[in-house]
Every structure is written in structure tokens, then in C-alpha cells.
Amino acid sequence: MLSSKNYSGAAPLAIDGGVPVRDTLLPYNKPHVSEDECAAVVEVMRSGWLTTGPDIREFEQAFEAFTGARHAVAVSSGTAALHAAYAAIGIGPGDEVIVPAITFASTATAVMMCGGVPVIADVEPDTVQISCESVRQLISPATRAIAAVDYAGQPCHYEGLRAICDDCKIILLADACHALGADYHGQHVGTLADISAFSLHAVKPIAAGEGGMVTTDNPEWAARVRTFRNHGIATDHHARQRHGMHAYDVEHLGFNYRMTGMQGALALKQLERLPEMHEQRRNIAAIYDAAFADCTELALPRRHDGATHARHLYPILLRLGRLRVGRDTVFAALRAENIGVNVHYPPLHHHTLFRNAAHDGLKAADETYARLLSLPLFSSMNAEDAHDVIQAVEKVLRAYRR
Numbered sequence: 001m002l003s004s005k006n007y008s009g010a011a012p013l014a015i016d017g018g019v020p021v022r023d024t025l026l027p028y029n030k031p032h033v034s035e036d037e038c039a040a041v042v043e044v045m046r047s048g049w050l051t052t053g054p055d056i057r058e059f060e061q062a063f064e065a066f067t068g069a070r071h072a073v074a075v076s077s078g079t080a081a082l083h084a085a086y087a088a089i090g091i092g093p094g095d096e097v098i099v100p101a102i103t104f105a106s107t108a109t110a111v112m113m114c115g116g117v118p119v120i121a122d123v124e125p126d127t128v129q130i131s132c133e134s135v136r137q138l139i140s141p142a143t144r145a146i147a148a149v150d151y152a153g154q155p156c157h158y159e160g161l162r163a164i165c166d167d168c169k170i171i172l173l174a175d176a177c178h179a180l181g182a183d184y185h186g187q188h189v190g191t192l193a194d195i196s197a198f199s200l201h202a203v204k205p206i207a208a209g210e211g212g213m214v215t216t217d218n219p220e221w222a223a224r225v226r227t228f229r230n231h232g233i234a235t236d237h238h239a240r241q242r243h244g245m246h247a248y249d250v251e252h253l254g255f256n257y258r259m260t261g262m263q264g265a266l267a268l269k270q271l272e273r274l275p276e277m278h279e280q281r282r283n284i285a286a287i288y289d290a291a292f293a294d295c296t297e298l299a300l301p302r303r304h305d306g307a308t309h310a311r312h313l314y315p316i317l318l319r320l321g322r323l324r325v326g327r328d329t330v331f332a333a334l335r336a337e338n339i340g341v342n343v344h345y346p347p348l349h350h351h352t353l354f355r356n357a358a359h360d361g362l363k364a365a366d367e368t369y370a371r372l373l374s375l376p377l378f379s380s381m382n383a384e385d386a387h388d389v390i391q392a393v394e395k396v397l398r399a400y401r402r
């Protein structure tokens with residue numbers, strides 16, 4: 001059995017009975033909600049507008065101003081945003097959408113919710129983002145769109161993806177759930193693709209608890225998302241009230257994907273604080289970057305030229321050739337040190353639901369997954385927390401060095 005105990009001269013790992021680097025668990029992520037934000041939520045509750053009311057439109061307008069997108073439509077989750085976006089661009093039975101292998105499942109399940117077929121593309125091993133080369137190989141006459149995931153908060157290689165979409169006359173959709181606030185060659189996330197989906201889940205760049213947003217410059221698609229989130233009813237009940245009407249018509253299949261006023265009020269305040277929260281995340285990431293630059297047992301994902309990074313996640317890539325153990329042992333050892341590491345994400349084709357979508361061209365995804373680990377990163381973390389993480393990573397990797 002491989003054990004760190006035979007390594008002399010270093011503190012024993014917590015997993016082997018040693019003293020952990022931290023007394024209490026540092027989570028991999030946690031939301032920060034200010035007193036001001038709590039007050040804004042209570043104010044909505046007192047106003048009586050509990051569901052989608054004027055606050056939601058105010059939040060959408062702030063989102064439009066922040067991203068530069070012409071239209072922003074708020075929905076109840078990131079998954080609802082993806083479902084609504086796929087529906088708005090017309091994905092239906094038999095239509096194929098190319099998605100990256102390493103992403104959260106709903107990038108792909110939302111395609112299936114429309115009756116479409118997710119086709120899994122490989123990732124670039126150094127950025128963990130969708131590989132343009134793999135996408136080109138998977139284009140078929142049924143391909144309608146590419147879903148680009150701005151993994152960890154870094155915008156994808158949009159130039160390459162746009163060229164493929166132009167060549168093949170297909171739609172570019174961004175799953176931008178990690179990347180609110182980042183930009184690519186000076187252009188904001190939310191305007192880089194034809195249509196973009198965001199999550200406002202508790203641990204995403206801005207938190208509404210649960211929530212989502214769709215952005216697009218296409219007014220028809222935006223109108224479809226508005227209808228889609230409200231049971232397929234084109235007129236909203238404020239308009240009916242204003243015009244003294246009671247009748248309504250269900251025009252299309254829709255869902256109840258509305259955002260509540262409380263969520264909207266919280267998210268609006270968080271959006272105002274986003275630049276500050278980014279700064280805090282970037283400071284922590286810079287501490288990690290400096291500490292790990294010369295670490296021979298791990299590599300950091302490659303950064304694109306001309307792109308800023310939202311620093312939603314801080315993934316590292318273990319150099320397994322230099323270690324005596326695999327990722328899962330490193331993971332368990334770091335957890336024992338009270339460092340809340342995580343893994344984003346198991347490749348889609350490893351899930352039972354997508355097993356039939358596996359193919360030979362997913363080697364980089366499999367190899368990348370085997371060495372992937374996310375370190376704690378959130379806006380209310382301090383430099384001391386970051387140094388605990390660094391100390392634990394160095395302690396564990398030193399013990400398991402080959």
C-alpha cells in the first residue's frame with residue numbers, strides 16, 4: 001500500500017492520523033450576502049409583489065446595462081435559462097447540439113428537454129474547454145447549435161467557435177453560468193454568443209439562491225423566452241390588468257420558470273457588488289497562481305490572450321506522472337486537512353444517462369478528468385485561508401511525490 005508515512009522529515013498527513021492544516025473545514029465555495037441585501041429582500045416581501053413584478057424588470061435592465069446585451073430575461077434557474085434558450089432558437093426533435101464533455105449535466109439535459117440530441121465534444125486538455133477540432137469532426141446535417149461552456153469563468157475560444165458557426169450556418173450558444181463579468185477581447189460575456197444562459201444559483205458569481213438569466217440581441221428570441229417562462233402565455237397579467245382584460249391565450253408549450261421578486265432584489269444588489277466580489281476572487285487566485293507557478297506536481301489551466309477571467313472556480317491539473325497516487329487519494333487527503341476541494345466535473349459520458357453518447361473521440365476529457373481538482377475560491381475568503389490551502393496542497397503533494 002502506498003503511504004505517506006515512509007516520508008521522513010515532514011508532518012504526517014491528517015488522512016494518516018496527523019494534525020490537519022485547519023481545525024475547521026474551508027468550503028470550496030460559499031455565497032456572501034450583505035445586510036443591505038437582506039434588507040432589500042425584506043422590502044420586497046413587504047411590498048406584496050412576491051413573484052415576477054417590477055423588481056424583476058429592473059434587475060433585467062441592470063443586467064442588460066452590465067453585459068451590453070440588448071435583451072435580458074430572468075428565469076428561475078440556470079437550467080431553466082438553458083432550456084428556454086434552446087427552445088427559443090428552435091431546438092426540437094432530432095436536432096443536434098454539440099456540448100463539451102466536461103460541464104454540468106444541464107448543458108446537455110436541457111437539449112433533451114426540447115427533444116434534441118446532445119452530441120458530446122472533447123475538451124482542450126490545457127483549458128478544459130470545448131475543443132474546436134473535436135467540434136468540427138462532430139458536425140452533421142442535423143447540427144443546429146454549439147453550446148460553449150466558459151469553464152471556471154474564462155471565456156471560451158470564441159473566435160474559433162464563431163468561425164465554425166459561420167461556416168456551418170449554426171447557432172452559437174454560451175453556457176455562461178461561470179463567467180458573468182468576464183470579457184473576451186473587450187467584449188462582455190453575455191454578448192459573445194448568439195444567445196447566452198446564466199445561473200444565479202447560491203454559489204455562482206451572483207447569487208439569487210436559485211435563478212437564471214438569458215441574454216441575446218435577438219428580439220424574437222427574447223420574446224420567446226418571456227413567453228416560455230410564463231406557461232406559453234404571450235401577454236402578462238400586468239398588461240391584461242392595464243387593458244381591463246381577463247382573457248389569456250396559451251400560444252405555445254411553456255413552463256413556470258418565473259423568478260420571484262425576492263430573488264430579483266437579492267440578485268440586483270449582488271450585481272452592483274459584482275466588481276468588488278471579482279476583485280476579491282482575483283486577489284485569492286493571484287495568491288494561488290504565485291504559489292503554484294513552480295510546483296512540479298501540478299499544472300494550471302492555460303489562459304487565453306485577451307480574455308479576462310471571472311475566477312468562478314480555481315481548477316488545478318495534477319501531474320499524475322510525478323505522483324504515486326491518483327486524484328481521488330489527493331482529494332481525500334486534502335479533505336482530511338479540512339480543505340474543501342471539489343471536482344468539476346465528471347465527463348457527461350460517465351453518467352448513466354449519457355452512456356450511449358460516448359465515442360472514441362473523448363480521450364482528452366477522460367485524461368483531464370483523472371487529474372482535475374478545484375480548490376476553494378469565494379469572495380469572502382481571506383489571504384490566510386488561501387495560505388492554508390497552499391500549505392495543505394504542498395504538504396499532500398510532497399508526501400505523495402514519486
Ligand SMILES: *Cc1c(COP(=O)(O)O)cnc(C)c1O
Nearest residue numbers: 077078079104106177199200201
Ligand atoms: C450551475 C450550472 C448550470 C445549472 O444552473 P442551475 O442554476 O443550477 O440550474 C448549468 N451549467 C453550468 C456550467 C453550471 O455551472
